Amino acid sequence: MALQRLSLRVRQTINHARALHSTSFCQQQEALADHSYPDQFSIFRSPEHDPASQTENHIGQFYTVPASHIHTLFPHGLPLRYQQQIKTFNEACVMIRQPALEVISYLKQTDYNKPALRYIFYGTNGSGKTMSLCHTIHFCYTQGWLVLHIPDAHRWVKNCKELLQSSFNSARFDQPLQATEWLRNFRITNESFLTKIKTKHRYVWTKREFTEEGSLLGELVDQGISRVKSSSDVVGAVMKELRLQSGQSDAAFRLVVAVDGVNALWGRSTIKKEDKTAVDPDELTLIHNARKLMKNDWNGGAIITTLSQTGSLYSPKLSYRPQELLGQRGFDCMDPFIPVSVPNYSEKEFESCYLYYIDRHWLQHPQSHTEEGKKELIFLSNRNPWMLDKICAFL
Amino acid sequence: MASYSTKAFLILGRINISRSRLQNATNRATYVSVLSMNSPTGNRASCRYQVGVPRTEKMPVDQDWTAVYPSAAPFRPNAVPLPVRMGYPIKGGVAPDKKANLELIKIPNFLHLTPAAIKKHCEALKPFCTEWPLALDTDAKCDEHFPIKVQTTHFVSAGPSLRNPSARIVHLKVKLSSLNLDDHARKKMIKLVGSRYCKKTDILTITTDSCPLRKQNYDYAMYLLTVLYHESWKIEGWEAEKTVADMEEYSWENSPSQRNLLDTLTRMKVVEEEGGEEVRQQLLGQAEVQEYKDSVTRLKNEGENEDTLLQYKEAVKKVLKL
Numbered sequence: 271m272a273l274q275r276l277s278l279r280v281r282q283t284i285n286h287a288r289a290l291h292s293t294s295f296c297q298q299q300e301a302l303a304d305h306s307y308p309d310q311f312s313i314f315r316s317p318e319h320d321p322a323s324q325t326e327n328h329i330g331q332f333y334t335v336p337a338s339h340i341h342t343l344f345p346h347g348l349p350l351r352y353q354q355q356i357k358t359f360n361e362a363c364v365m366i367r368q369p370a371l372e373v374i375s376y377l378k379q380t381d382y383n384k385p386a387l388r389y390i391f392y393g394t395n396g397s398g399k400t401m402s403l404c405h406t407i408h409f410c411y412t413q414g415w416l417v418l419h420i421p422d423a424h425r426w427v428k429n430c431k432e433l434l435q436s437s438f439n440s441a442r443f444d445q446p447l448q449a450t451e452w453l454r455n456f457r458i459t460n461e462s463f464l465t466k467i468k469t470k471h472r473y474v475w476t477k478r479e480f481t482e483e484g485s486l487l488g489e490l491v492d493q494g495i496s497r498v499k500s501s502s503d504v505v506g507a508v509m510k511e512l513r514l515q516s517g518q519s520d521a522a523f524r525l526v527v528a529v530d531g532v533n534a535l536w537g538r539s540t541i542k543k544e545d546k547t548a549v550d551p552d553e554l555t556l557i558h559n560a561r562k563l564m565k566n567d568w569n570g571g572a573i574i575t576t577l578s579q580t581g582s583l584y585s586p587k588l589s590y591r592p593q594e595l596l597g598q599r600g601f602d603c604m605d606p607f608i609p610v611s612v613p614n615y616s617e618k619e620f621e622s623c624y625l626y627y628i629d630r631h632w633l634q635h636p637q638s639h640t641e642e643g644k645k646e647l648i649f650l651s652n653r654n655p656w657m658l659d660k661i662c663a664f665l
Numbered sequence: 666m667a668s669y670s671t672k673a674f675l676i677l678g679r680i681n682i683s684r685s686r687l688q689n690a691t692n693r694a695t696y697v698s699v700l701s702m703n704s705p706t707g708n709r710a711s712c713r714y715q716v717g718v719p720r721t722e723k724m725p726v727d728q729d730w731t732a733v734y735p736s737a738a739p740f741r742p743n744a745v746p747l748p749v750r751m752g753y754p755i756k757g758g759v760a761p762d763k764k765a766n767l768e769l770i771k772i773p774n775f776l777h778l779t780p781a782a783i784k785k786h787c788e789a790l791k792p793f794c795t796e797w798p799l800a801l802d803t804d805a806k807c808d809e810h811f812p813i814k815v816q817t818t819h820f821v822s823a824g825p826s827l828r829n830p831s832a833r834i835v836h837l838k839v840k841l842s843s844l845n846l847d848d849h850a851r852k853k854m855i856k857l858v859g860s861r862y863c864k865k866t867d868i869l870t871i872t873t874d875s876c877p878l879r880k881q882n883y884d885y886a887m888y889l890l891t892v893l894y895h896e897s898w899k900i901e902g903w904e905a906e907k908t909v910a911d912m913e914e915y916s917w918e919n920s921p922s923q924r925n926l927l928d929t930l931t932r933m934k935v936v937e938e939e940g941g942e943e944v945r946q947q948l949l950g951q952a953e954v955q956e957y958k959d960s961v962t963r964l965k966n967e968g969e970n971e972d973t974l975l976q977y978k979e980a981v982k983k984v985l986k987l
Contacts, residue, residue, distance in 0.1 A: 384933045387985060566929060591969040602921035606929065606957065606981045609974050 314622040314629070316366060321374060321409035324366050330622040332363040335408060343411050346421040346455040347530070349400050351659055359630050365619060367398060369612045370405040376608070377409070377572055382524060383517075385566040388604055390532065391576040393612035394590045396656025399576040400530055402612055406574050410526040415571070416463050418456070418512060418563075419528045424581035426556050427539035433549075438503050442555045443543075449501035449556060453494045456508070463523055464488030470514060473507050475500045487511065506559035513562070517569030525571035527563050531582065532575035535561050536600035538584050564603060575604075615653040623655070627662055635665045719743035731785060734777040740769045745776065812843035815886075817879055835882040837871040837890065844894060852913055853904075854897040915965035917958045926957060926984065933985075953983045 316331035318324050324333065340362050348356075356362045373389050380387060391399040407417055420426075426448050436442040457464065467487040474480040475497065481490055487508065494504025516525035529535075535557055541549045551557045564573060577595045579585055585595060592609050593601050615623060624644060627633045637643040651657035720743050724733075733744055742763040750760040751768045763769055801807050816836040820829035841862070846854060854869075855862050862869050871889055873882040909920075917923055930948050948954060960980040964973045 384985075385929055567932070569932075591974065593964065593969050602925070605922045605925050605961070606984065608981050608985075609978050611971070611974070 314625045315363075321405065321412055322378075324371065324374075326368070326371060328366045329368055329371065330365065330616070330618040332365050332622065332626055335362040335364055337362070339408065339411065341458075342461070343408060343417065343459055344404060345458045346451075347400075347404055347407065347419050347528075351656075352401065355659075359632075363626065364401060364405050364408070365398075365622065366405070367402060367612075367619065369398075369610045370402040370409075373402075373406050373574060373610055374409045377406070380572070382570045385569055386525075386527075386571045386573050388564070388566060388573040388607035389575065390592055390604065390607050390609050391574075391612050392590060392592050392595075392609055394614070394654070395580055395587075396654050397612045397614050398655045399578065399612045401655075402610075403528055403530060403574060403576050407526065407528050410524075410572075413524075415524045415526050416512065416516075417459050417526055417528065418509070419459065420452070420560060421455075421530055422578075422581060423529055423531045423534035423557075423560065424578065424583070426554065426560075427534050427537065427541065427551055428583060430541045433541060433543075434499065436502065436555050437500065438506075438555070442553050442558060443541075443549060444499075444502040444555050446498045446501050449505045450495055450498050453491050453501060453505060453508075457488075457491050457495070464491060466522060467511070467515065469507075469511050471507075471511070473503075475503070481507075502555040506555060509559050509563050513568045516571050525568075527571065527573045529560065529564070529573075529575045531578035532564070532604075533577050533582055533585070533595040533597070533600060535564065536597050536603065537582055540583055561603065615655055615658070617653075620648065620653050620658075623658065633662055633665050638662075638665050721746040729781075730779055731777075731782045734779075734782075737773075737777050740772075740774050740776075742766065742769070808840070808843070812839055813890075814838045815883065817883075833877060833879050833882055834872065834874045835879060835886050837873070837883075837886040838868050839890065840867050841869055842867055846894075846897065849900065850897040854893060855913070857893060857897060915962055917962050922961050923958075926954065929985070930954075953980070956980045957984045 314330070314332055316324065316328045316333040318328060319333045319336075321333075340356065369391060373391075376387070376389070391402050393399050407419060411417055426445065430445050430448070432445070432447055434444040434446060436444045464487050468484050469481060469487060469490060470483065472480065472483045473490070475493070479493075479497070481493060490504060490508060490511075494501040494508075497504075512525055516523065535551060537551065539549050539551050539554070541554075543549055564575075566573070577590070577592060579587065579590055579595060582595065589595055592604075592607075596604060624633075624647065628639065633639065635643070638647065647658065647661060651661055724746055740763075742765070745763070747763075749763045749769065751763070751766055752761045754760050761768075801810065814837070816838070818832060818834065820832050822829070841851060841854065858869055858871075861871060871886050873886045873889070876882045876885055927945060927948060931944065957980040960973070960977040964977050967973055
């Protein structure tokens with residue numbers, strides 16, 4: 271009898287305790303979900319999914335990029351961790367932040383008969399420059415522009431497995447693998463334009479192969495993908511055509527050139543020639559053509575770039591400012607440009623990211639839902655987006 | 666052991682002398698009388714060596730300290746009335762006190778250089794000095810009338826030789842702003858002297874130690890200053906080949922930045938492409954272009970920080986009319 275009563279009481283206390291534990295948890299979630307579910311939902315999620323109509327009121331909120339856009343627009347542009355996050359969460363949510371909004375507002379205001387303006391996103395490692403760039407490109411895509419996106423210029427100056435001497439100019443070197451990969455991604459992004467734009471010049475590839483004037487750009491790109499040897503020259507030709515045609519009054523498109531890690535174009539490379547001397551980036555066809563694109567001698571578009579220390583070669587770890595990373599030559603080429611600073615998360619943005627992770631059940635550790643846990647996260651990550659992502663990954 | 670026992674005998678002997686009334690006995694006699702004793706006496710307990718009262722207890726508070734330590738002397742615990750402790754603390758306690766403390770005796774002390782002692786030294790030296798000129802009452806006046814400052818070090822020590830080779834070093838300091846240099850001469854002077862010029866304080870320091878005597882080094886330093894001054898005023902033929910990389914600071918004229926900006930601006934005003942020189946002058950005269958020029962110069966000369974970058978951004982936005 272006593273035992274039964276005891277066991278009953280024990281069971282009661284266990285149930286009570288379990289209930290306490292779980293209900294507090296559930297209560298929190300329910301509380302979060304229930305009476306503030308609509309609020310909660312709109313605190314960190316923006317009602318506007320179109321970049322064109324996002325304003326400063328939406329700073330800190332997440333908006334979803336439709337899956338179709340991701341596949342076409344970003345076959346190669348997003349940071350690796352973010353791609354994994356998309357797969358895990360089954361949605362691509364981008365935070366609306368001030369730097370991207372600023373550049374989008376400038377893009378809305380510019381007169382496209384004037385020479386292309388250059389914007390450079392700069393900031394410390396992991397502060398969100400590539401994501402800001404992707405946000406801006408998404409805006410341009412939704413406005414129907416032609417997107418020429420070089421995902422990471424650093425990848426063109428290091429780890430090159432095949433280096434061919436260029437047939438066009440024997441002093442330069444070709445990188446067929448990188449060029450074909452880029453052409454393939456370019457084709458995926460700009461399918462619709464490839465059938466509309468016609469070339470203005472005649473290109474001779476070999477004695478028998480040539481591309482006539484007036485042929486479609488799509489054919490040129492296909493030529494580059496199939497004939498791997500001349501793919502770097504095809505890339506150069508594509509860039510030249512687009513540059514020439516974008517400013518004309520009869521052009522059907524606006525061109526946005528987006529380069530991530532633009533400081534690679536004027537930095538050093540780790541590729542070595544056969545006699546073990548280092549290759550100057552000047553001598554690489556891809557880099558040479560990209561540099562020509564960076565000059566603002568064409569109209570009807572914009573050049574949006576980011577500086578990146580993470581992939582850069584021979585640059586000190588703590589440098590993040592334009593002149594430090596671009597160097598003298600780079601600065602002279604890019605001048606005048608508009609530098610846009612990308613800082614770490616503000617308090618509001620951090621809140622938003624934290625709530626998003628909780629909503630996606632990414633933060634599993636019970637202590638991470640408490641105030642102290644949040645303070646710990648702030649302290650450990652210093653509100654740096656990349657650091658926060660790394661820390662939350664194993665919570 | 667033998668020496669120890671003889672010392673004991675000697676002490677005993679002295680005590681015997683003080684006890685007995687043999688006032689005029691010499692030490693030799695004492696030794697003889699002691700040595701003649703065959704066995705040590707058993708009254709060692711009564712023959713205790715009288716330790717005197719330390720001098721510190723007899724010192725009045727307002728004594729003349731310079732009399733206690735008139736010159737450099739090792740530390741004497743019975744002469745210094747301070748409860749000083751020095752050394753590694755014993756376990757569970759404090760540092761050992763000053764009685765028989767070798768650490769205190771080893772280190773140099775400045776007990777002979779108290780302010781009172783210094784005053785006395787100054788008073789002793791005063792008859793040999795002349796008065797400070799009354800007109801030179803501020804540092805600025807001294808710099809104005811005597812811009813060159815020469816610093817030498819004199820050494821005094823007692824040893825086998827009185828000479829010290831470090832006494833030959835001469836430092837000559839002069840502010841470049843007090844020299845009559847124009848822009849070109851100043852830049853050339855700074856390039857010639859290299860690391861001897863400090864940008865923050867604008868002082869050129871010439872240190873000479875190549876000659877064996879101080880006077881020779883001083884003459885050499887003055888000679889160097891004269892030569893530097895005259896050479897920096899001369900303009901050589903090869904100075905015309907100065908490149909952009911040699912320039913000390915950034916100048917916006919004829920820089921790639923200026924070229925880029927003018928290109929962009931001319932392309933922005935597509936209509937008025939003729940005119941050439943006039944258009945350039947007109948463009949350069951605009952306020953926004955001047956602002957842009959200032960911001961780029963500041964960025965390059967001062968280095969980058971949030972401030973300069975913001976200023977550059979605003980200037981670019983204004984120039985490109987965003």
